[in-house]
Amino acid sequence: MNRPQQHQRHQNQPHHQYHRQHRLTPTTDRSEIVPTIVQFEGVSKTFETKQQTVTAIDGIDLSIEEGEIFGVIGYSGAGKSTLVRLVNGLERITGGRLIVDGNDIGAMRESELRKVRLGIGMIFQQFNLFRSRTVAGNVAYPLRVAGWKKEARDRRVAELLDFVGLLDRAHDYPDQLSGGQKQRVGVARALATSPKLLLADESTSALDPETTQEVLRLLQKVNRELGVTIIVITHEMDVVRSIADRVAVLEKGKIVEQGAVFDIFSDPQTDTARRFISTVIRNQPSHTDLDRLQKVHSGRIVNVEIHESVRIGDILTHAFTEHGVRFEVVYGGIGAIQERSFGSLTLELNGPDDGIDAFLAQLRTVTTVEEVRS
Numbered sequence: 263m264n265r266p267q268q269h270q271r272h273q274n275q276p277h278h279q280y281h282r283q284h285r286l287t288p289t290t291d292r293s294e295i296v297p298t299i300v301q302f303e304g305v306s307k308t309f310e311t312k313q314q315t316v317t318a319i320d321g322i323d324l325s326i327e328e329g330e331i332f333g334v335i336g337y338s339g340a341g342k343s344t345l346v347r348l349v350n351g352l353e354r355i356t357g358g359r360l361i362v363d364g365n366d367i368g369a370m371r372e373s374e375l376r377k378v379r380l381g382i383g384m385i386f387q388q389f390n391l392f393r394s395r396t397v398a399g400n401v402a403y404p405l406r407v408a409g410w411k412k413e414a415r416d417r418r419v420a421e422l423l424d425f426v427g428l429l430d431r432a433h434d435y436p437d438q439l440s441g442g443q444k445q446r447v448g449v450a451r452a453l454a455t456s457p458k459l460l461l462a463d464e465s466t467s468a469l470d471p472e473t474t475q476e477v478l479r480l481l482q483k484v485n486r487e488l489g490v491t492i493i494v495i496t497h498e499m500d501v502v503r504s505i506a507d508r509v510a511v512l513e514k515g516k517i518v519e520q521g522a523v524f525d526i527f528s529d530p531q532t533d534t535a536r537r538f539i540s541t542v543i544r545n546q547p548s549h550t551d552l553d554r555l556q557k558v559h560s561g562r563i564v565n566v567e568i569h570e571s572v573r574i575g576d577i578l579t580h581a582f583t584e585h586g587v588r589f590e591v592v593y594g595g596i597g598a599i600q601e602r603s604f605g606s607l608t609l610e611l612n613g614p615d616d617g618i619d620a621f622l623a624q625l626r627t628v629t630t631v632e633e634v635r636s
């Protein structure tokens with residue numbers, strides 16, 4: 263179960279080499295370094311109902327690279343499930359071109375698609391386990407379908423259950439397991455035929471926050487140790503923040519924003535992305551917080567963005583001697599996304615207005631500063 267060479271190269275690549283579509287001019291052509299495993303080229307999917315034509319996916323361009331964890335986030339009805347069902351050919355595209363592991367999915371017959379599906383694992387929100395089969399029986403199921411002999415099957419099932427930490431539960435039934443354990447079985451089953459690609463459709467949405475993190479850590483292990491590319495479909499930004507390398511924000515069947523997770527978090531371009539981010543990052547005061555702050559603090563209030571490379575210590579240290587400005591930290595927090603510092607501090611500033619203006623100008627040379635009250 264070695265990780266492919268290509269994947270290691272990808273993991274060692276610095277994050278800044280991920281360029282953002284529609285935004286930054288690429289400094290490196292990543293396609294030269296890491297092969298693409300899923301390529302959407304102007305892909306559309308419409309459903310014809312009796313009353314109307316529903317456009318679920320509306321001209322999507324997207325490249326997912328071998329060895330990455332790619333998040334697709336969107337609200338209910340955005341088209342996430344449809345997108346994932348297009349990848350494994352459970353739904354057929356109605357426009358554009360979709361290449362999955364070198365296969366032109368839209369042009370294939372159902373019998374050919376079945377072969378492609380063997381290289382794609384899937385896990386689901388409701389786990390979709392057979393209640394009448396044991397844990398081992400569930401994991402063995404795809405191997406039976408693929409015609410594996412009993413001995414090889416048993417060996418593989420034991421290996422998989424060991425990998426997901428459930429070897430001792432092999433003879434239990436799904437109903438005897440917790441939600442997190444059920445999803446571990448789902449992961450083991452999805453990996454049975456050694457897929458290159460794993461699709462996780464709201465795979466943690468039925469789980470509590472702690473169990474969610476446990477399953478996400480398992481997905482990370484699948485990615486890192488087995489080199490499996492993972493597409494994570496979710497409506498939870500915390501899931502994206504926890505494990506994805508890159509993310510696409512889906513809205514009404516269109517990708518409105520995509521890029522490296524850190525870039526999206528630190529510099530969102532759309533209101534939709536901003537709304538998702540605000541569900542997990544609460545470094546900046548809400549309107550209610552601001553009302554409270556304004557009642558208690560009479561000075562000027564500014565939000566200062568903090569990044570790994572941003573050094574504001576010196577500027578703050580000399581605020582009084584250089585500009586006659588005193589500051590107080592009144593709100594904020596600094597955490598990490600993709601192992602890089604990220605956050606915001608809210609400062610109350612007191613002193614002469616021109617001094618504060620000069621101080622802010624100096625801060626703005628190193629980071630983004632937003633005055634929330636003047």
Ligand SMILES: Nc1ncnc2c1ncn2[C@@H]1O[C@H](COP(=O)(O)OP(=O)(O)OP(=O)(O)O)[C@@H](O)[C@H]1O
Nearest residue numbers: 309311316318336337338339340341342343344345
């Ligand atoms: N088989 C179908 N027939 C008609 N319309 C469909 C069908 N499947 C999906 N749609 C429509 O396509 C749009 C996208 O649905 P989809 O289920 O992909 O969204 P989603 O983002 O996964 O939402 P949710 O998180 O609620 O499942 C919706 O308007 C939905 O009603």
